[in-house]
Amino acid sequence: MTWAAVLTLGVGTYLLRLVGIVLRDRMSVPERVERYLDLGATALLVAVVATAALTEGGGFAGWARPAGVLVGAVAAWRRVPFVLVVVLAAATTAGLRMFGVP
Amino acid sequence: MRSLTRTLHREDLRDAVALAAAIAVVGASFGALAGTAGVPFVLMVALSVVVFAGASQFLVVAVVAAGGNVFAAVAAGLLMNARHVPFGLAIGDTVGGSWPARLLGAHLLVDESVAFSRARGSGPRARAAYWTCGILLFTFWNLGAIAGRLAGSAIPDPAAFGVDAAFPAALLAMLLPSMGRADARRVGLAAAVVALAATPFLPAGVPVILGLLGLLVARTAPAGREAS
Numbered sequence: 207m208t209w210a211a212v213l214t215l216g217v218g219t220y221l222l223r224l225v226g227i228v229l230r231d232r233m234s235v236p237e238r239v240e241r242y243l244d245l246g247a248t249a250l251l252v253a254v255v256a257t258a259a260l261t262e263g264g265g266f267a268g269w270a271r272p273a274g275v276l277v278g279a280v281a282a283w284r285r286v287p288f289v290l291v292v293v294l295a296a297a298t299t300a301g302l303r304m305f306g307v308p
Numbered sequence: 309m310r311s312l313t314r315t316l317h318r319e320d321l322r323d324a325v326a327l328a329a330a331i332a333v334v335g336a337s338f339g340a341l342a343g344t345a346g347v348p349f350v351l352m353v354a355l356s357v358v359v360f361a362g363a364s365q366f367l368v369v370a371v372v373a374a375g376g377n378v379f380a381a382v383a384a385g386l387l388m389n390a391r392h393v394p395f396g397l398a399i400g401d402t403v404g405g406s407w408p409a410r411l412l413g414a415h416l417l418v419d420e421s422v423a424f425s426r427a428r429g430s431g432p433r434a435r436a437a438y439w440t441c442g443i444l445l446f447t448f449w450n451l452g453a454i455a456g457r458l459a460g461s462a463i464p465d466p467a468a469f470g471v472d473a474a475f476p477a478a479l480l481a482m483l484l485p486s487m488g489r490a491d492a493r494r495v496g497l498a499a500a501v502v503a504l505a506a507t508p509f510l511p512a513g514v515p516v517i518l519g520l521l522g523l524l525v526a527r528t529a530p531a532g533r534e535a536s
Binding site: 255272288 | 323345355358393417422467470496503512520523
């Protein structure tokens, strides 16, 4: 690990963050395009959820994690408060692992 | 800042604190891993503060620990963070209108702060939520990393606490309000299928970006009916 590596990743990541925000401000976005930008964020976030819930290192993450996410999802759908959703998901996964579920 | 505290809802602050607490645990495991990988303390703190993108930080440190090529890892990390561009395009208006707000707010853009603000629309409440969530996550992530680095191997495996389930569940909970729209459900489902199908074959981060292919099934918005 070197300073050059840290700064390259840091500055690069910062510019990736900034460019979208600045571009959005610079252009007047028609409603049709705005809908696509919004749906694009939804698509990316759902893709993050799906891959984070089910996969690890390119393979299946094991059953404990998706089970916890599922419990959290059902809780959220039943309008359980957000804090409890997070705690229920983590507790389910932690509990299953305690009983040896990978 | 004064307007931020005025428009901040109490329950939004509570929810952001919950996310921040969970991210501190992940930050601690990052700090511990960096210690094991032999990353010097100052460099670890710099990586955590300057990059502030957890998955890419883990990636780079893991490669260093395995004796791999650091710059290949940095390139992979940047690819992983490329999704920030479409996120910025989507929520640019929420971050702020002035240059100081844009320049500072950009650094707080992570999956969670984006989802957190989007779940609260795009008005003043969403802006206060973005900044509150971003600042808390940034603070707790870095404090967690420092604590983890100092505690070293005394830090238990975060998997034992199930935090790896907490984040997808939290993101999902924040996405639920937007799933009331049929076009968002279609796009989301397609994005999940594409990303999962691509995961075994492509480097980390790329499957998520390919999730944008879900937009192909967006079709046109049936005017007024699906728009929540």
